[in-house]
Amino acid sequence: MDQSLDINTNTLTKTLCAFLADAQYDDLTSRAVSEAKRGVLDWLGCAFAGSRHATIDKLLAVLQEAGGKPQATVFARGLKLGFLDAPLANGQMGHLLDFDDTHAGGVLLHTSSPVLAALFALAERAPVSGKNFMLAYAVGFEAGVRSGRSAPHHHNGGWHLTGTLGSIAAGVAAGRILNLNKQQLTYAMGIAATQAGGMQQNRGTLCKSFHAGKAAANGVLAALLAERGFDSTQEIIEGKKGFSRIYSDTADVDQLTANLGSGWIIESNGHKPYACGLVLHPLIDAVIALRARTKLSAAEVDEITVRVHPLARSVTGVVEPSTGLQSKFSIAHSAAAAFVDGNAGVAQYTDAKATDPQLVALRRKVKVVADETLGTDEAHAIVVAGSVRAEAHVLHASGTVANPMSDTAIEAKFLANATPVIGEARAKRVCEVVWVLETVGDMRELIGLLA
Secondary structure (H helix, E strand, O other): OOHHHOOOOOOHHHHHHHHHHHOOHHHOOHHHHHHHHHHHHHHHHHHHHHOOOHHHHHHHHHHHHHOOOOOEEEOOOOEEEOOOHHHHHHHHHHHHOOOOOEEOOOOOEOOHHHHHHHHHHHOOOOOOOHHHHHHHHHHHHHHHHHHHHOOOOOHHHOEOHHHHHHHHHHHHHHHHHOOOOHHHHHHHHHHHHOOOOOEHHHOOOHHHHHHHHHHHHHHHHHHHHHHOOOOOOOOOOOOOOOHHHHOOOOOOHHHHOOOOOOOOHHHHEEOOOOOOOHHHHHHHHHHHHHHHHHOOOHHHOOEEEEEEOHHHHHHOEOOOOOOHHHHOOEHHHHHHHHHHHOOOOHHHHOHHHHOOHHHHHHHOOEEEEEOOOOOOOOEEEEEEEOOEEEEEEEOOOOOEOOEOOOHHHHHHHHHHHHHHHHOHHHHHHHHHHHHOHHHOOOOHHHHOOOO
16 A cells, blocks of 8 residues: 555655644744734735736636636625635736735745635635634645745746645645644645646736636635545655655755744745836835936936846846736836836836836836846846946845835735725725734624625
């Protein structure tokens, strides 16, 4: 008999799942609780901002045609879909504008879109307290990021981690909110991981955010199946043909349980002040600083040179974007938009901005230099205009762990994203509830504000 199928066998996957199944809210640190609240508020705002995009119209049309029971709320749409369809829609909303949080501790993962979309759906299946919701959220972070660290070259293989690791994170989080035991949670992790998918080739298309929604739905399905006795291998990550072996050309399986219990990975989450890939943020900070310092107009600029970590260039190499989604993966566009508008929010990554003549002209003056000596959250920028030359250096981009957004900034971002969609009064009420989430007895109190 395959040892990985024997329920008496101890594996790394099972060790992790046993720890996560036994974890209680009181085991969370105050910082983990704080980051959970910040993450919920930030992600809900991103989902509201994405809810009106035409992409969601297309997705919902298909999901409604396919049918299903009205079981879980689709945010800001006044309708309910099934327990698998609602997280698919909400998950895509949350990641659609690339404005959602990103964990960058060795793994670039938009954890919240798949995890929270899954959890909000299941919170309508049975009463879930705010405390248990936050615990499941933190548990999902552990599973997703630890799985990613066990497969060091996973990203290099062309996988979109929010689709792959997001499925694992959502499956384990969903299993925890269903109070699965360690055996069931091990199976949920295996069922979720075997569904993992998502290709970086789809950057700049509607499929990239679709990965997040699919990951959320995969996670819910995995947990519901495990609850009913559906099984999987018990070493889905570390096995000879497990995730870390086949999704990466190198494996570091001990990362799955390394320092388990010494802290919570959600504590090192990062949030985005800009609506684009995280690797673009340091150069945006630098260019905005140059804009403020020089007071130059775009027409006066002869050249903007940005020096960035090679990852930024490889991930965001679109030279001439023609759509808003494509422009989110263009260093030149981000630099140009930051210089012209002094911002890189939702408004700077629309289809109209991608083809704006002023931005097109300026981004053709942007020179990009890859520098391996820089950190991934670091950048240098130089602007030259005639005899004027100015330089800016950003050591840690805003929104990162080393330079975090304040609670005030997180709330301001949420209100800016949510108010146009659900109104000022309701948006402020959401803030009030989320900041005291540990006092909420039934998450449907919050969900009622999100419809």
